[in-house]
Each structure stands twice: as structure tokens, then as C-alpha cells.
Amino acid sequence: MTSQMDSLRSNTPQDVRERIAGPHLEAWVNPEPAGRYQLAILGAGPAGLVAAETAAAHGVKVALIERRLLGGTCLNTGCVPSKAIIRTSRLYAEMRDALRYGAQVPDGVRVDFAAVMERVRRIRTHLGQRGSARQLAAAGVDVFFGDARFSGVDTLTIDGIKLGFDKALIATGARPDVPSIPGLAAAGYLTNENVFDVTELPKRLLVIGGGPIGCEQAQAFARLGAHTTIVQNKPLFLAKEERDAAQILSVALARDGVEVRLNTNVLGVRIVAGEKQVDLVSDDYKNTITVDAILTGVGRLPNVEGLNLESAGVEYDIDKGVRVDDFLRTSNRRIYAAGDVCLENKYGHTAAVSAQMAVRNALLHSRERLSELVIPWCTFTDPEIAHVGVYVREANQRGIPVKTFTIQMHEVDRAITDSEEAGFVKIHVREGTDQILGATIVARHAGDMINEITLAMVANIGLRTLARVIHTYDTQAEAIQKAAQAYERTHLRTAPR
Ligand SMILES: Cc1cc2nc3c(=O)[nH]c(=O)nc-3n(C[C@H](O)[C@H](O)[C@H](O)COP(=O)(O)OP(=O)(O)OC[C@H]3O[C@@H](n4cnc5c(N)ncnc54)[C@H](O)[C@@H]3O)c2cc1C
Numbered sequence: 001m002t003s004q005m006d007s008l009r010s011n012t013p014q015d016v017r018e019r020i021a022g023p024h025l026e027a028w029v030n031p032e033p034a035g036r037y038q039l040a041i042l043g044a045g046p047a048g049l050v051a052a053e054t055a056a057a058h059g060v061k062v063a064l065i066e067r068r069l070l071g072g073t074c075l076n077t078g079c080v081p082s083k084a085i086i087r088t089s090r091l092y093a094e095m096r097d098a099l100r101y102g103a104q105v106p107d108g109v110r111v112d113f114a115a116v117m118e119r120v121r122r123i124r125t126h127l128g129q130r131g132s133a134r135q136l137a138a139a140g141v142d143v144f145f146g147d148a149r150f151s152g153v154d155t156l157t158i159d160g161i162k163l164g165f166d167k168a169l170i171a172t173g174a175r176p177d178v179p180s181i182p183g184l185a186a187a188g189y190l191t192n193e194n195v196f197d198v199t200e201l202p203k204r205l206l207v208i209g210g211g212p213i214g215c216e217q218a219q220a221f222a223r224l225g226a227h228t229t230i231v232q233n234k235p236l237f238l239a240k241e242e243r244d245a246a247q248i249l250s251v252a253l254a255r256d257g258v259e260v261r262l263n264t265n266v267l268g269v270r271i272v273a274g275e276k277q278v279d280l281v282s283d284d285y286k287n288t289i290t291v292d293a294i295l296t297g298v299g300r301l302p303n304v305e306g307l308n309l310e311s312a313g314v315e316y317d318i319d320k321g322v323r324v325d326d327f328l329r330t331s332n333r334r335i336y337a338a339g340d341v342c343l344e345n346k347y348g349h350t351a352a353v354s355a356q357m358a359v360r361n362a363l364l365h366s367r368e369r370l371s372e373l374v375i376p377w378c379t380f381t382d383p384e385i386a387h388v389g390v391y392v393r394e395a396n397q398r399g400i401p402v403k404t405f406t407i408q409m410h411e412v413d414r415a416i417t418d419s420e421e422a423g424f425v426k427i428h429v430r431e432g433t434d435q436i437l438g439a440t441i442v443a444r445h446a447g448d449m450i451n452e453i454t455l456a457m458v459a460n461i462g463l464r465t466l467a468r469v470i471h472t473y474d475t476q477a478e479a480i481q482k483a484a485q486a487y488e489r490t491h492l493r494t495a496p497r
């Protein structure tokens with residue numbers, strides 16, 4: 001084990017150690033398995049928790065099995081701690097930019113990193129109280145801590161103890177993929193699983209991967225004072241987003257002092273005089289940087305190993321996860337899956353909504369289809385990058401004619417008064433109609449703004465109606481109304497008399 005990992009261990013704060021020890025500290029005693037369960041749920045992340053609550057609310061006899069911490073990735077090592085650290089990093093960025101707002105910040109603004117991380121953990125603990133084992137038990141859920149694995153088509157074991165089920169839901173989530181870079185393991189690296197437990201700010205940080213994890217954390221750590229380099233092996237960040245959105249993000253990261261290295265690969269890592277030296281290559285240009293810590297965010301792998309899925313007749317793929325049909329049913333008709341373990345869209349909200357669907361389909365005779373969901377997402381950089389529905393390139397591939405209405409944020413009064421002018425609202429409609437097919441929003445609060453477009457899509461509200469919906473002045477969401485009004489103007493010009 002490396003010195004970095006050793007120091008991480010010894011630096012691991014007490015509350016984290018307690019959380020890892022988890023239920024044992026609370027002296028949790030697993031219940032005796034009570035006969036056959038109507039629903040057994042493997043994994044208690046957002047998918048498993050929502051499934052348990054939904055099932056229990058319908059009076060279903062349900063067992064929920066978690067091998068580590070209730071709340072899964074989202075609460076413990078994902079959405080919640082990442083958003084908490086991002087918030088404080090924004091505050092420091094605003095203090096840095098105070099002059100732009102006509103404000104004076106007293107000299108010597110100093111980042112108290114330990115306090116930043118203490119807040120992150122406090123918020124995590126606070127939110128963790130919501131779905132505690134005791135609350136779940138009070139709602140009628142039998143909560144088991146232990147490693148679940150199938151032992152047949154309708155049985156599983158929890159650390160050797162047998163449990164029978166009528167239906168089961170696999171909600172075991174995903175874990176970080178780790179790039180196979182020579183010397184990386186020996187030098188030591190962080191992933192989302194331990195980066196939020198760090199108590200000392202690394203002076204020099206290398207982030208490998210320019211997806212949501214890499215971009216969010218590179219910006220946050222840079223704003224908190226780490227000299228940060230981000231390496232992305234593709235020409236742009238956030239590979240699936242629109243080019244102009246990703247370009248704005250590159251500029252924003254550079255503005256925050258992040259060294260942006262696109263089209264770059266890591267050749268190897270070595271320890272020299274106690275420091276991590278990392279060899280990089282961009283096209284033919286090679287160079288070496290020295291850092292104190294390395295954070296990887298190069299994608300997620302579904303947790304399918306160790307579940308003995310073969311014994312249950314559940315088909316899966318090591319990279320793509322459990323194979324499900326449009327109703328979230330696996331190749332074993334008794335067993336369903338939800339969340340990161342089976343979905344391409346790996347988000348907290350998708351995990352939760354797919355779990356509700358799976359429970360209703362499995363137990364309440366519903367026939368809800370995954371393909372009918374309208375799923376938005378947002379990368380919480382500054383500016384945020386949010387999307388819902390189709391991208392233009394997808395529409396082109398599918399032969400759907402689209403027309404796009406774009407409003408730049410610098411045309412919106414509130415973005416100007418807030419000095420938050422970077423970004424745009426782009427809404428795509430089916431050509432010749434006002435039917436919204438998709439949208440991308442790049443704005444400081446894009447994650448909140450995209451919900452209006454999602455609502456419109458779900459409720460079949462077209463741009464004509466959005467143009468007439470009164471939007472509060474002064475809000476950045478006015479950009480959406482302006483885009484809708486741009487549609488109306490085109491329509492007026494082309495409408496027959
Ligand atoms: C850094 C980071 C930031 C993120 N930010 C956001 C965000 O802002 N918004 C967003 O929507 N999404 C975000 N996500 C994604 C989100 O965290 C996941 O999509 C979500 O947690 C998936 O939920 P899940 O229930 O499917 O799986 P998980 O949350 O991974 O939960 C699965 C649970 O199953 C347990 N388990 C696994 N195997 C077994 C077993 N054999 N027996 C018993 N239990 C088992 C695990 O211990 C775990 O608790 C982020 C992810 C990361 C890594």
C-alpha cells in the first residue's frame with residue numbers, strides 16, 4: 001500500500017470511520033428472515049431505497065439487503081458530497097471575483113479545507129438520517145446488512161443465511177472503473193469512493209477523465225486552491241454534450257485556473273523522491289507533470305460480479321450490467337433490475353424512477369416502459385450543463401427534421417445583473433411544429449431551468465404555450481420564454497393570413 005493511501009487511512013475522519021462501521025455501531029441486528037418475501041431488494045442506493053418505500057407503502061412484505069451503507073453511491077460518495085463541496089467552491093470563486101460585483105473582500109481569504117470537508121460530511125450525515133434502517137423498519141421493511149447473492153431462481157443468501165422471494169429487484173449500482181495506467185496503482189489514486197474523505201487539500205492535483213465526475217471535481221478543487229490539471233482523452237469534455245456547451249466548459253475551467261489537457265493520454269505514473277510524476281502525451285507532444293494526488297473519473301462499472309446471477313438465470317454483461325427489457329424485467333421473469341446496475345443513464349433520479357417502475361411492474365400489474373421516460377440530466381460545473389430529450393445529431397441520425405431556437409444568456413437581463421452571462425438556452429422542436437424534442441441549457445442554474453422543459457415535454461406543452469407562460473422578471477428562466485417567443489415570431493411570419 002502506498003504512502004498516499006496510508007496517509008488517507010490515518011487522515012480518515014472519525015465520522016467517516018463510524019459510517020463505514022455503519023450499522024454495527026448502532027448495534028443493528030438483522031431480523032430473522034420471515035418466511036418467503038413478496039419482494040427482496042439487493043442494494044440500498046436510491047433505487048433500492050425507493051423500491052423498498054414504494055413496496056412497503058403498498059403493504060408488500062419486503063426485504064432490503066445492503067452490504068455497506070444505506071443511501072449507496074448517491075448519498076455517500078456521489079451526488080450529495082459532490083454537490084456540497086461544489087457549493088463551497090462556488091463561494092470561494094465568488095469571493096475571488098468579488099471586484100467584478102463591486103465588492104471588496106478583506107485581504108487574506110484563506111480556504112479552510114478541513115472545515116469545507118467537515119461540512120460535506122455533516123450534510124451527508126444529516127441527509128442519511130432520512131432513510132435510516134430504523135425508519136425503514138418502522139415502515140415495515142425488513143432491513144438486512146450483509147452481502148446478498150442468489151442461490152437459485154427464487155432464493156438468495158445474505159452472508160450464508162437463506163431467504164426465499166416471489167419477486168426480486170437487483171439494485172446493486174455501480175463502482176468506479178479504473179484506467180489501466182502503468183504505475184497508477186502503485187503510486188496510489190483517489191476515486192469518488194474516497195475523495196470526499198480527504199481532509200487535506202492536495203497542493204497539486206491531476207484529474208484523469210473529463211466526464212461529469214472529472215469536470216465537477218477539477219473545478220471544485222481548483223477553486224479551493226489546488227493547482228489542478230485535467231486530462232481528457234477526447235477532443236472535448238462531456239463527450240455526449242453539444243460541442244458549444246463543452247467548449248464553454250473548457251473556457252470556464254481554464255478561467256478557474258485548471259490546466260486543461262484535451263486529446264491527452266496518461267502514459268504512466270512513477271514515484272520519484274516521494275512525488276508522483278505523470279507522463280502525458282497529446283498527439284506527439286510528451287511531457288511530465290508532478291502532482292501530489294491523482295483523482296480518476298473514467299466511467300462506472302455495474303456491480304454484477306459476486307451476485308451468482310448464473311444460479312438465478314439472470315443474463316448480464318460485465319460492462320453494460322444486468323440485461324433488462326423495456327419493463328425492467330431480467331431473463332428470470334421473477335427478477336427485475338433498476339438503477340446503475342442495468343441502465344445506460346446513470347443518475348440518482350433515473351435510479352429512483354426506474355425502481356418505482358420496476359416495483360409497480362413486478363407487483364402491481366403495471367406495464368410501464370423505460371423507453372417512455374423523459375430523462376433530464378445536469379453536470380454541476382459552473383456554468384451548469386443540462387440536457388433533456390434528443391440532441392440534433394441524434395435527430396439527424398433518426399431522420400427527424402428539427403429546428404433549433406437559441407437564446408444566449410448575455411441577452412437575458414438577470415444573467416447580466418448577476419454577471420452570469422456565459423451560456424445559452426437551445427430548444428429543439430420538430431420542424432414545422434412547436435413540439436419540443438429536446439433542449440440543452442448552459443447557465444449557472446441550468447439544472448433548475450431544465451425542469452421547465454422536461455415538464456413541457458412530459459405534459460405535451462409546445463413552444464407556443466411556453467411563449468405565453470408569464471415568467472417572473474427578473475429570472476434567468478426568461479431565456480426559455482425568449483426562445484419560445486423566437487419560435488412564435490417565426491411562426492407569425494410564416495402563418496397564412
Ligand atoms: C461523484 C458522483 C457524483 C454524482 N452526482 C450525481 C448528481 O449530481 N446527480 C445525479 O442524478 N446522479 C449523480 N451521480 C450518479 C448517482 O450517484 C447514481 O446514478 C446513483 O447512486 C445510482 O443509484 P443505484 O441505487 O442504482 O446504485 P448505488 O447508489 O450505487 O447503490 C447500490 C447499493 O447496492 C449495494 N450493493 C452492491 N452489491 C451488493 C450486494 N451484493 N449485496 C448487498 N448490497 C449490495 C452497494 O453497497 C450500494 O449501497 C453521481 C455519481 C458520482 C460517482
Ligand SMILES: NC(=O)c1ccc[n+]([C@@H]2O[C@H](COP(=O)([O-])OP(=O)(O)OC[C@H]3O[C@@H](n4cnc5c(N)ncnc54)[C@H](O)[C@@H]3O)[C@@H](O)[C@H]2O)c1
Pocket residue numbers: 179208209210211212213214216231232233234237238239264265266296297298299300345346347377378379380
Ligand atoms: N451531475 C451528475 O449527474 C453526475 C456527476 C458525476 C457522475 N455522474 C454519473 O456518473 C457517471 C460516471 O462519470 P464519469 O465522469 O466517471 O464517467 P464518464 O464515462 O461520463 O466520463 C469519463 C470521461 O473520461 C474519459 N477517459 C476515459 N479513460 C480515460 C483516460 N485513461 N485518460 C483520460 N480520459 C479518459 C472518457 O473519454 C470520458 O469522456 C456519469 O456518466 C454519470 O452517469 C453524474
